[in-house]
Amino acid sequence: MKKLKLLITGLGIATFGEANADYALNLSPGVTQLSRDIYDLHMYILWICVAIGVGVYGMMVYSIMHHRKSKGAVPAHFHENTKLEVVWTIIPFVILLAMAVPATKVMIEAYDTSASDMTVKVTGYQWKWRYTYLDNGIDFFSTLDAKSNEARQLGVRSNPEAVPNYLLEVDKPLVIPAGKKVRFLFTAADVIHSWWVPKFGWKKDAIPGYVTDAWTKVEEPGIYRGQCAELCGRDHGFMPIVVDVKSEADYGKWVEAQKAQAQKAVADAAKTYSMAELMAKGEEVYNASCAGCHMVNGEGMQGMFPAIKGSSVATGDLNTHLDVVVKGKGQMMPAFGDSLSPVEIAAVVTYQRNGFGNNKGDLVQPSDVSARN
């Protein structure tokens, strides 16, 4: 790779930063038994292909070297040989059988979601993942983290290499216990997504109207990253997946903390907030959930996404504005009623009505939002 770097720099085409040493040439064996089986299968087929390639290309190179007219070669006249043709039909067939047997075994293994210890339902949204723990009721959304989100804006030009785990970091990772068989159920709320963590060895589509399943059992705690693999719209490239695999004890603590947080959220929704609190919180929520389309400066994108700045919705009737945020509008504006808490919706609507020079002076409280649901 140093050679390549030199070559490219030498051509004067590009200079790279420091954080670029993590390239890989092959599939990762991964961190589960299934992913290792898939890796072994991959290497097995790869070597078979290499062997066939050496044979075929070797014959070609030999003919090109020795059977050329400039070397005085005289063309032979044979143009068929039934025996030979039968042989090279049957041999590949046998090779294929040798591939099909292990492939079948691994596929049966991949499909066996029985006897799982816990189940997480994964729902794809444009452009975030929702994780619902069917065993203990924990339920949250996971989106691209703020630093990556800021660095990926067109024209921002802040250095992506300075952002840790650029585009592979989320605000809230999926947390699962190590050593347990976790079953996943996949579905989607809008378009088709695909959930893929390469180190687990598989991906599975999340399709509206369908529930598909898959499973994993990670032996060692650690953080494993992936991305949405099915084209799901303009922010398809910005829909990372992070799985934090914790030891069983740590997982237990995390579950307790989540439950406490859920109770606090209920209490928060009953409180009354000041303008400054709502604006600060609102800006945070806006940048995480709205800026992807409406842009950080609230100017939107011509012909695609309307501006917030001076828009008829953000400066018009408050109830209509709340409706658009909570229930969505048309096919492009998603409903945020599920993914944001009443506090967050109150904050972001307040921010939209007072920020970007809109200055409506409206103050929306979480209770106003809850009242509408």
Add this chain to the structure above:
Amino acid sequence: MTEATHEEHAIHDEHIAHGHHDEHDHHGPAKGIMRWVFTTNHKDIGTLYLVTALIMFMVGGAMALVIRAELFEPGMQYVDPNFFNQMTTLHALIMVFGAVMPAFVGFANWMIPMMIGAPDMALPRMNNWSFWILPFAFVMLASTLFMDGGAPAAGWTLYPPLVLQGGAHLPFAIFTVHLLGMSSIMGAINIIVTVFNMRAPGMTLMKLPLFVWTWVITAFLLITVMPVFAGAVTMLLTDKFFGTSFFNAAGGGDPVLYQHLFWFFGHPEVYIMILPSFGVISTIIPTFARKPLFGYSSMVYATASIGFLSFIVWAHHQYTVGMPLAGELYFTYATMLIAVPTGVKVFNWVATMWKGAMTFETPMLFAIAFVVLFTMGGFTGLMMSISPADLQYHDTYFIVAHFHYVLVPGAVFALFAGAYYWLPKWTGHMYDEKLGKLHFWLSTVSVNVLFFPQHFLGLAGMPRRIPDYAVQFAEFNAMSSVGAFIFGFSQLIFVWVVIKAIRGGEKATDEVWEGASEHGLEWTLPSPPPYHTWTTAPDIK
């Protein structure tokens, strides 16, 4: 072989089929632009198709360069993600329907009648119509770029529900697909009727040149699958505008149904783009190896088997949708089987080179690169057929690398090989061999710099169709983009070679390539062939 009987000499006393006096107004084309608008001559229509394909190749290529420029380094530099998706979608649609398919139809129009001793295509007026639909279709498709919300941005597969989120472009894109389908179906009917009805006496099916055989099988694939695609996109249209719910889960529909319909079309479509390449390569290698093609009949049977198998493997594009285990295994086994006839073809080409007396003019160079690089695409194809392994490869750059190896150094190189091979016949002038070789070497080296690193990107975990990527993918993306720009600009050499050959140059002989007349009837005609050829059918021994 005598192509003119005494009787014909008596009628057209000045007409000499060897073409020394063939510039008579009553035999030649009309003058001016109307020649091209109203032409029913298979050679003119072939030229129109080829020129259109070359223009669309440049347009689709420019879009690819927009994509590669954005991907050159991490971070968003030039285009917003939505425009990026429009570029990937249009690049694919234009390259498939605008460049590769019309180019092969151009070859078919030019060569099939000349190869089978027919004076023209069987349905010349329909032939004119099949071509002239295309420019309108592509203008319609391109116009979506200027609409509110932009061009389609849902990938060339146009999967719902994503594609239904689009705005004004949707009906335009769908009607484009309808027009392209009509054009393809009419073209296919024309080829089938021509080959079955207008062969010279004595030319039995098992004497057909292999290029003609591959096109007949391709034409059957086209007729079978284009209506399925047209149906699927029409269902999209009614879902969007007439309140149906074919693919809308909330209304009781099924988004995966669209995928099954699409890939029932889409998988044979891959072979529609590659089978004629097999024909071209099977024509060129024997010429420059100075040996007959090894295993003609097994080539015919292999092509037919590939055509048949292409209909029953479609769901290998959907290993991750959650099919039942039995379905998953069936599609794995069926897909793996395609390796057998494809292997037979590759072995036959190698056996044709074996103990030949090879020379390496540009068409042969492209043909050899085709065999080597297409086989690499075949290997990754075999790897992907294995469904558990595909759970990792699916929708990554590994796939992008795979299908570009099959379609660029595969189909497109076969087109170059064919273009260089027949260019002297079409224009009557030899092309510039030095420039041809330069084009070959630049293309072959850069196409590998462009696509080979994408295997590594996919295996390392880079999904396809993303406008920006994590930092660890930076180096191979930079390398790939450098390859893309060199490859893209190298194609201008080809354009120049073609223009140069049309304008003049060394006069081509009838046979053009040493001993070529043993390999096909077209080489017994003058170069360039007179406007009307085979007005009397040749005798086939």
